[in-house]
Amino acid sequence: MIRFVLSRLLQAVPVLLLVVTATFFLVRLAPGGPFDAERAVPPEVLRALEATYRLDRPIWEQYLAYLGDLLRGELGPSYRYPGRSVEELIAAGLPASAELGFWALLVAVGLGVAAGVVAALRPNSWQDHLPMAAAMVGICVPSFLLGPILVLVFGIWLEWLPVSGWGDLPGDKILPSLTLGAGYAAYIARLARGGMLEVLSEDYIRTARAKGLPEAVVIAKHALRGGLAPVVAFLGPAFAGLLTGSFVVETIFQIPGLGRFFVQAAFNRDYTMIMGTTIFYATLIVAFNLLSDLVAVWLNPRLRDAFGESSR
């Protein structure tokens, strides 16, 4: 097991280096630079700015210098926000994004598993069709539509919940978490339904029922563990996706998160900020994939045995 984790960690190094290198050259290949603006920057000012940020040097020299900084743990100054380092901006945006991602994941798992299990218990009845239709809608409705609709209904018409903000007013985290979680809840519902249907037809479920166990115990103790394996495998990438994909929700609800920095950095050609956020997200995705693989191994005895054999 330890060997498995170590080898996966070692594999991550070339992956991240590839991400760094590809991003570094791709952002510089994109037309337009960080200091282009509607009002042309005077040439002497542009020269001064490029000198400040090493952009006047040959590109390979910039690349090596960047790798050097990275090894020292420095992500450099943001071009867009000259008084801030990229580390500082990530640190400022991460807490809100991570919390939003956490609540959204909770919404997604809560709603998704509930709907999926209900559907699987009564296949092809209305209890199946209704949640699955809702899930289909959930997958199809983008957050930039769902968010404003929720705000209009709960924020402006009913006046139950704040229309924007994060941690300023009671209840202002509910609508963004619902908006962001909804799409993932829909995926999870479909995964949970599929997994449960498969497990419920297994012999050991029939055995459990045959020995007279109450249905609740059969579902909760025997069926859920196997039936939710596909959901668990999805959780790692889902959380990384929730973290990186929160740009739209953060914009609609005026949340001071990392998603906004990430997307705006690309629009602004803020090279260091693009690099910093990309590396950060890539690391997160690698870590969460590893984590969800480990949980999957723990949940599925067959996989556990396989690793048990190979790691010995």
Added chain:
Amino acid sequence: MPKDLPVRLFAALLCALSLAACGPGESNVERGNREGVLHFGNGTEPQELDPHIVTGVPEHNIISALLEGLVAKDPRTLEPVPAVAERWEVSADGLTWRFHLREAARWSNGDPVTAHDFVWSWRRALLPELGNQYAYMLFPIAGAEAFHRGELKDFSQVGVKALDEHTLEVKLRHPTPYFLQLLDHYATFPVHRPTIERFGAPGERGTPWTRPGHYVGNGPFVLVGWRLNKVIEVRKNPYYWDADRVALQGVDFRPVENVSTEERMFRAGQLHMTQTVPIDKLAWYRAHHPEMLQVSPYLGTYYYRLNVRHPVLADARVRRALALAVDRKALVDHVTRGGEVPAFSFTPPGIPGYRPPAALRYDPQEARRLLAEAGYPEGQGFPRLSLLYNTSEGHQKIAVALQQMWKRELGVEIALDNQDWKVFLNSVALGQYEIARAGWIGDYVDPMSFLDLWVTDGGNNQTGWSNPHYDELVLQRAVRTSDATERFRLLAAAERILLEEAPIIPLYFYTSKRLVHPSVVGVYPNLLAYVSWKDVRLRATVSSPPTGR
């Protein structure tokens, strides 16, 4: 029982959600009115709060609360009014200005604001290594441009001197009638020398001197909080010389990028004022809450550039034909719909004393005649030119309208092409376009802020257009005359050349649009959408925010 387990889970979740929804409580506007704090929608997160580095409107809004120049503006008329300087004299030739600084002017730590502070700050603003994009605001001062370009190393040769603690003398290279206006631009604001030096060299970018707790300013407010993408809080500065007149206890600047979110926040009572108004909401506010809607002319022009290096567009008759064939009234009435004013000149109306020449009109007949004369009768043989704009729904609608007008009136086909903002800027700067959209906002209320763009090889010209007579009028004759009427006459003559040669097609003049809560007093419509923070106050009203459906 067994089967309702998921149902119970679901019910529990719903309960938790509805419990948490105990109502929004006191809104920002209600709390703000109680505490005297204005909640201001401020567009984007400011890049910086260093007046010698920043370039944007959101930055300007905050900095003008924290710092003050020699003069300020009357928010109704935009006339210069005394600020740090209580009075000034100008020599008969318009070249030497003497400013008498008020003795009561203080930094927010209690230090006096002196003439030396201005000399030191202007030197810093001009340091080449600082990369100040607005350094040119100081170029009217003798020697300033040479110092900025590194051609002059000795700052004592630049025309600014402290005669004593409270007297500043400035020598200009030409008489500059708008010079006083420049002194209310943040590029000419003073900064607190000991604070800057505590955190780095004067020419160093991005030192932490602008953080709350560090920032020392001389404006009506001091910086007390800065949470990224959330809020910038300023509170009343007790050391400010005119503190008695400052009615607000503070301003919370909230960076809200999404215009629809901003409008929803206004409706929910989270903001007293917005930066702008979504186009599709204008009609609703006009009908239901006209008292909250402020739409006023703005010192800016929306226009198209024509690349005169293109063989077809090199012919002035073709360019003029394209300019005359545009029905600008239809454009603002049916497409932009934000109260914009059709543009028949490049300089916007409202500049006191200046009348733009009447050299442009909607005249499809003349347009057809010119196009035929250029060799394309009814558009025959006219190549398919491309119209480039940066990706945005608004720009696209305008481009489609122009495409149809040109087809209808001239029989020419135009292809539409859009690019991401930075790619678009790059294409225009490199001259890789045929027709491209553009916008220009004046830095100060004077035609020069619009006309000096079009001189040969001007950094913002980007059309390849060059006319020696135009250059002479703008760069030589207009800047040398000290007679205001004559100067405007020369500039109008230059603008006539520009419009007749038509390297650009002005389309409309911008309007500024904002929502203002009825409790806010002292925010006046003006050409620059300028808010004088010390003139704003909050009136405790019972009027609730508009919860429109």
